[in-house]
Structures are given as C-alpha cells and as structure tokens.
Amino acid sequence: MADRSFTTNATRSEQLLFLTDDQLRQGIELMYFAYRGFTADPDRILEGYNYGRAHHRAVHFINRHSGLTVNELLGILGVTKQSLNRVLRQLVDDGLVESRVGRRDRRQRNLYLTAKGQALETELSHAQRRRMRMAYSNAGPEAVAGFRKVLENMIDSDLRDRVLRSLENAKHD
Amino acid sequence: MADRSFTTNATRSEQLLFLTDDQLRQGIELMYFAYRGFTADPDRILEGYNYGRAHHRAVHFINRHSGLTVNELLGILGVTKQSLNRVLRQLVDDGLVESRVGRRDRRQRNLYLTAKGQALETELSHAQRRRMRMAYSNAGPEAVAGFRKVLENMIDSDLRDRVLRSLENAKHD
C-alpha cells in the first residue's frame, strides 16, 4: 500500500489525518444518510405500484443484463431462490418480466423486461439518475472520481467475485 | 466512449461526460454494492447477538448523541415510535441502553449506553471503521474528499433538515 498518491507536500500527520476515528465515523453516517436519499425517490414511486425495493432490484438487473438466468440473478442479488421467486412471479404475472426457456440449456429461464417492464424501469431509473446527476454535477468531476474510488474499495471482495462470476456467464442476449 | 480520466486539462465535452446516463447508472450500481459491503461486517456480528440493523442504528446514534430523547432519535431514524420502541425495549431489557427520566422535562426519556451497550457499539463500530479505513486509505485523501462531497449532495434535503433540527435540540449530556 503506502504511496497511493497522497498529495505532494503534506506532512505524515496530515497524510494520516483523514483516517481518524472521527473522520471514519462521519463517513459512516454520511454513507447511511446518503443511501436513504439514494433510495428515497424510487421508494416513493414503487409505493404507487405496490412494489418494493426487491422488485426494483430485479427490474434493474434484468434491464442491465437482459436475458440473464434466474441463477445468475440469484448470484447478483445474494438472496434465496424462494425469496427471489416470490418477487419474480409477481413481475411475470403482472406482465413486466418475460421468462423464456433457455435455448442452449432448456432447464434455464432467461429473463427479459417486457415493454411494460421497461416503462417501469425507465421511471425508476430516471428518478434515481436525476438525484445522482444532481449530486455529481454539484460535486464536480474530480469529486465523482473520488466517490467512485472509495466505493469500489468498500465493496465486499467475496461479493464482487460472485457478481463478476455471475455476469461473466451472462453473455446472452 | 472516452476514458475515465477526469484529470487536469479536459475539454468541455470531457468535463460533462461524467454525467452520461451510463456513468450515472454505474454510480447507482456502485452505490448499491458498496452499501452491501458497508453493512456486511456489522450484520455478521449482530447475528451472534440476535440483533438486527435496527438495533445497530439505535446504538450508533445513542452513542453519538448520548442523552438524546426518544423523540430526537425518532426524528433521526425516521421510523414510527412503535417500530423504534420494539427495538429500544429489547436494548433496555438486555441492559445495553439506559432510559433516564428527563430533568428539565420529566415526560422525556434521555437515552444512554451502558457499559455493555458501549461494548457492543465498539465491536460494531470497530468492524465498520476497519472497512471504511481500508477504503479510505486505498483511495487516498483526495478521493475521500470527493466521496464526501458527492454523498453530501445525495442526502435528501428534507431528511437533512429534520435530522439537523433533531440534533440541534440534542444538546444534553
């Protein structure tokens, strides 16, 4: 580790100052409050549809990786198949998600958003992106780069591996 | 589509590129995965105590603002009193939190962590700070500044106002 571009001419104590327990605790609270903001807009929208965050997550990842299988989605979300199935069944019943028998492996189900599903995704994503855009543009590009850098390092490495493995397979569509 | 180097001498179009829908969507996913990392360690610890995130949050804020009232805590957490009460009752029964009758206003209850409560807070906070410290030190101080800047802007302004109002009052202890 050591020299990951701490600024040019800072003393050692200045270099370490951003790692005080108090700074870290502030970061923790910030993360907590920001995440609430992050989910606030979609949550409001979802209420109107009688859906919850679980539905949002499913719709989000089916959109991002159209045609992914149930197992891959399970790997990304990290929930049990029973839990996911409840949500997925609703989405299929309501005509937001289509579940097609796999061509290569007919045991698998490839998941796609219908037009209706895409409409919901657009609505949710639009609201969330609007807030994100605001935060980004108020903070500026350099801040965004830092934001990304810190968050990247906060991700659980086991989770990252599992997700990457799931997404590697997801080269359908 | 361009690279991610928002360094010094970017053209105007490069400067705006960080607001692309795709960049925003990447930020959204990053936020989601990072938050899971953020809560992973405390969640594991809490399992052992048969507590959940709700207990963690209560313990966290009682520690940060020792002596705060139930109403103030409600304002910060943004849940109903019935929901908070369930958690708070357990913590009091288990001897982690002490609820003292207010001196100025005897209707109020001021909340304090007991030694046992502080021990749990320390354990949880230690794990969470360790991950935070890792993320911070891998990313470097400039990134941390940017991280904070973006998150500040992501917080819901209504929430911010409500929390600040709650904390203004919380000048006990």
Add this chain to the structure above:
DNA sequence: CAGTTTATGTCAGCCATGTTGACATTCCAA
C-alpha cells in the same frame, strides 16, 4: 384549576422481504 397538548409506552394486526426445509419437475451430462 380545568382542559389540552406533548412525550412516551404498549397492544394488536398487517405487509414486505428475508430465512430454512422439503419436495416435484425437467433436463443435461457422464
């Protein structure tokens, strides 16, 4: 002082979303 409001606690029930365990079906692959 009487009446109202505030702060807190509690009961009961509902909902969303997570969990385990068990079991059925279909289909791939050795």
Add this chain to the structure above:
DNA sequence: TTGGAATGTCAACATGGCTGACATAAACTG
C-alpha cells in the same frame, strides 16, 4: 440410465417497517 443441476413451489418463521387505538404522566395554557 442415473445423478445432479436449474427451477418452481409450499409451508413456516423472523425482522422490522407500518397503522390504529388507547393509556399515562407531565407540561402548558387560558
């Protein structure tokens, strides 16, 4: 052909949100 993988489903349970109703004590107000 047989074992295991991918999926779906049922049942039961836990957590932590919610609403509504109600109780008590204390403060405030006219």
